Amino acid sequence: MPLYQYRCKTCKHEFDQFRPMSQSAQDSACPGCKQQAVRVLSVFSTLSLNSFSGPACEATGASCAAESRGCACCVQQ
Numbered sequence: 001m002p003l004y005q006y007r008c009k010t011c012k013h014e015f016d017q018f019r020p021m022s023q024s025a026q027d028s029a030c031p032g033c034k035q036q037a038v039r040v041l042s043v044f045s046t047l048s049l050n051s052f053s054g055p056a057c058e059a060t061g062a063s064c065a066a067e068s069r070g071c072a073c074c075v076q077q
């Protein structure tokens with residue numbers, strides 16, 4: 001089951017939730033205040049859209065695309 005990210009409209013709490021793809025577009029409930037939470041795009045998708053140099057490495061903060069072979073954390077060896 002895919003993991004989706006949601007943000008509460010009321011308290012701005014962000015959380016991840018496993019849901020079937022068929023329910024991915026539906027709103028969820030905040031685990032804190034039980035109010036409506038809407039799905040947000042993942043960090044990876046946001047960075048890809050906003051940067052021409054590719055997604056930043058989560059471990060080092062380096063841009064993977066700037067390295068000829070990618071950074072260590074992103075390359076399967």
Ligand SMILES: [Zn+2]
Nearest residue numbers: 008011030033
């Ligand atoms: Zn909330």
